[in-house]
Amino acid sequence: MLTYSTEDTLEKSRRFLPGGVASVNRIAEPDLIFVRGSGAHMWDSEGKRYIDYHAAFGPHILGHNDPHVNSSVARALEQHQSLYGSGTTSLEARLAEMICGCAPFIESVALLNTGSEATYQALRLARAATGRDHIIVMQGGYNGWHNDVACNLATPLAELGPRITGEYRFHPISAGIPAAHSQLVHPVNFNDLESVRLIAQQYPIAAIILEPILQNIGVVKPAPGYLQGLRKLATEAGFLLIFDEVKTGFRHSLGGYASLAGVAPDLAVYGKAIANGYPIAAVGGAKRFLDLFVHPDPARRVLLAGTYNGHPIPTAAAIATIERLRENDGEVYTRLEQMGEWLQTEIEAIAQHHGLPLLVERQGSAFCLYLMDHAPRDWHDLAAHHDFTRDKLLRMRLIQEGIYTFPVPAKQWSISAAHTQQDLEQTVRVLHNVLPSSIKP
Ligand SMILES: Cc1ncc(COP(=O)(O)O)c(C=O)c1O
Numbered sequence: 336m337l338t339y340s341t342e343d344t345l346e347k348s349r350r351f352l353p354g355g356v357a358s359v360n361r362i363a364e365p366d367l368i369f370v371r372g373s374g375a376h377m378w379d380s381e382g383k384r385y386i387d388y389h390a391a392f393g394p395h396i397l398g399h400n401d402p403h404v405n406s407s408v409a410r411a412l413e414q415h416q417s418l419y420g421s422g423t424t425s426l427e428a429r430l431a432e433m434i435c436g437c438a439p440f441i442e443s444v445a446l447l448n449t450g451s452e453a454t455y456q457a458l459r460l461a462r463a464a465t466g467r468d469h470i471i472v473m474q475g476g477y478n479g480w481h482n483d484v485a486c487n488l489a490t491p492l493a494e495l496g497p498r499i500t501g502e503y504r505f506h507p508i509s510a511g512i513p514a515a516h517s518q519l520v521h522p523v524n525f526n527d528l529e530s531v532r533l534i535a536q537q538y539p540i541a542a543i544i545l546e547p548i549l550q551n552i553g554v555v556k557p558a559p560g561y562l563q564g565l566r567k568l569a570t571e572a573g574f575l576l577i578f579d580e581v582k583t584g585f586r587h588s589l590g591g592y593a594s595l596a597g598v599a600p601d602l603a604v605y606g607k608a609i610a611n612g613y614p615i616a617a618v619g620g621a622k623r624f625l626d627l628f629v630h631p632d633p634a635r636r637v638l639l640a641g642t643y644n645g646h647p648i649p650t651a652a653a654i655a656t657i658e659r660l661r662e663n664d665g666e667v668y669t670r671l672e673q674m675g676e677w678l679q680t681e682i683e684a685i686a687q688h689h690g691l692p693l694l695v696e697r698q699g700s701a702f703c704l705y706l707m708d709h710a711p712r713d714w715h716d717l718a719a720h721h722d723f724t725r726d727k728l729l730r731m732r733l734i735q736e737g738i739y740t741f742p743v744p745a746k747q748w749s750i751s752a753a754h755t756q757q758d759l760e761q762t763v764r765v766l767h768n769v770l771p772s773s774i775k776p
Contacts, residue, residue: 341380344368360392363742365734372399374753377739385739386758390749392741393550393582396608396700397659397667398753404611407655408648416647426654427645433657434609434619438590440599443625445618446645450581450606451479453616454544456639457602458483460618461542461575463627463637471534471543474503474522475714477551478544478579478604485509487522488551489714489745498715500529525549525713526557528564535572542575542601547592550582553703553745554696555711562598569601575624581606581616582747587699588668589660611659613652659752667752671700674750674759678702681763682770689771692722700750704729706774721745722774729773736765 339347345366349355356362368380375398377387387399397404416426427446434444447453458470470483474495478484490506503524505517521538523530531543547562549555569576578600584591585608593600602620609615618625628639660667679695679702686693696703696710706725711717726744733740740748750759 341368344380364731365742367734374398374400375751375755375758383737385734385737386754386762387739388748388750388762389739389741389746390751391612392607393586393701393747393749394607394610394612395749395751396586396671397611397656398751399612401611401656401659401753403659404613404652404655407651407658408613411647411651416651418643418646420642424645424647424650426647426650430645430650430654430657433654434605434617437657438594438599438603438619440593440601440621441590441603441619442622443619445625445628445639446650447616447618447641448614448643448646448649449479450579450604450616451481452641453581453604453606453618454478454484454577454579455481456637457577457579457604457618458542458544459637460602460624460627461577463635464624465539465541465574467539467541467574469519469521469538469540471521471523471531471540473525473545473549475525475549475552475555475717476544476546476579478546478581480509482512482516483520484544485512486516486520489718492715492718495715495718498524498713500524500527500533524715525555526561527713528561528568531565531568535568535574540572540574542577543569544577544579546579546582547596547598548583548587548698548701549714550701550747552714552717553705553711553747554698554701555713555717556696556698557596558712562596566598566600575601577601578603580604582608582701583698585609585656585660586701586749589657589665592698609656610649610653611656613649615646615649615653668699671750671752674754675700675702678750678759678762681759682766685763685767685770689775691770691774693770693774701747702750703745703747705745717745725774729769732769732773733765736769738762738765 369377370380371378377385431444435441474487477488485508487506503522505520521534580591580603584605588594606616627637630636679697706722707720723744730740730742
């Protein structure tokens with residue numbers, strides 16, 4: 336296989352790819368070319384090794400190149416499993432059965448390729464099911480790049496204005512979104528039930544879509560009773576509760592954060608950790624909603640189509656990932672929790688020792704260091720109190736020292752099952768040296 340030198344790679348990428356990257360949110364300083372990933376580690380083209388906490392924005396729950404996932408993929412290739420584009424396959428049937436076994440509310444599942452496709456389809460199902468057009472999204476949440484949801488992620492406070500109960504304006508994070516969408520999409524603050532109640536009184540809402548933990552701005556957790564409150568509001572007002580578990584699903588438990596919280600959404604969307612780095616996503620939920628894809632009345636049928644849906648390679652990867660996650664009654668989640676807890680305790684001890692304004696917010700293997708004196712309850716709180724400049728500085732220093740966290744403030748750190756105690760201890764040694772000088776006011 337032809338490989339380019341670091342310089343040639345950068346030069347050709349910049350010449351031929353917009354921004355020099357395949358996904359513009361990957362633009363990051365320093366400009367590193369990664370050439371290998373194995374377990375908890377990545378190597379750049381200069382041969383430097385990093386302990387990886389970025390996990391490619393979340394998928395690598397088992398670590399890079401997990402042997403079981405690799406052999407499942409290799410087997411699919413050896414058996415000449417191909418894309419047939421006609422009927423179904425035993426891989427699809429097996430994966431669908433496995434996903435439906437992950438939580439009682441998943442009676443049926445649609446297989447797609449990316450999280451964005453899956454949130455798109457979930458919203459379409461909700462609109463078709465209710466005959467309503469309006470949706471509610473979270474300020475500080477991310478649900479993909481399409482027109483309804485490409486909005487209100489890290490909106491600058493100057494644009495957002497003061498915290499309000501009621502309604503924020505639609506702040507697109509992409510050009511090219513028709514203005515009509517701003518009339519149909521209602522962003523609200525996380526952990527604010529009253530806003531949802533008010534909006535549902537004013538507009539015919541088809542669905543609320545949210546990450547049950549806001550993991551695109553670190554780890555912002557739901558307050559006790561919040562998700563239950565949303566469930567109740569949705570049921571009363573007749574709109575669908577959609578959990579976007581693209582980041583939380585399979586990372587925190589097989590049944591996602593829904594299972595841990597004991598709240599059954601109408602639909603849940605999965606991606607990322609479901610296949611440990613291979614491109615596949617799913618929408619699961621009540622059969623009566625999923626059956627809208629095959630409604631006998633063409634006028635009520637939702638279009639489910641995709642040349643690559645159920646492609647054998649990512650499907651084989653997802654089966655193998657779920658097999659690994661199910662081993663020994665989900666022992667992997669116990670280990671991830673132990674590692675997360677150990678790291679959190681050590682980091683907080685460093686902060687306390689040096690009197691640093693830092694806390695760790697964590698769910699299992701996902702955590703975030705916030706440079707503020709309390710855990711953020713929503714984007715507004717985070718934007719007003721977190722020290723973004725020092726967070727960025729800290730991340731740059733860590734990268735220099737061989738610890739890869741994505742060099743953008745308030746991004747989630749992810750531990751994988753391949754991290755060892757040695758990796759964690761090395762991380763803590765580096766943090767001991769780097770934290771005080773990076774974040775002391
Ligand atoms: C919560 C959430 N939903 C949806 C998406 C979109 O997934 P994809 O990038 O696979 O389209 C992402 C991606 O980061 C995500 O974090």
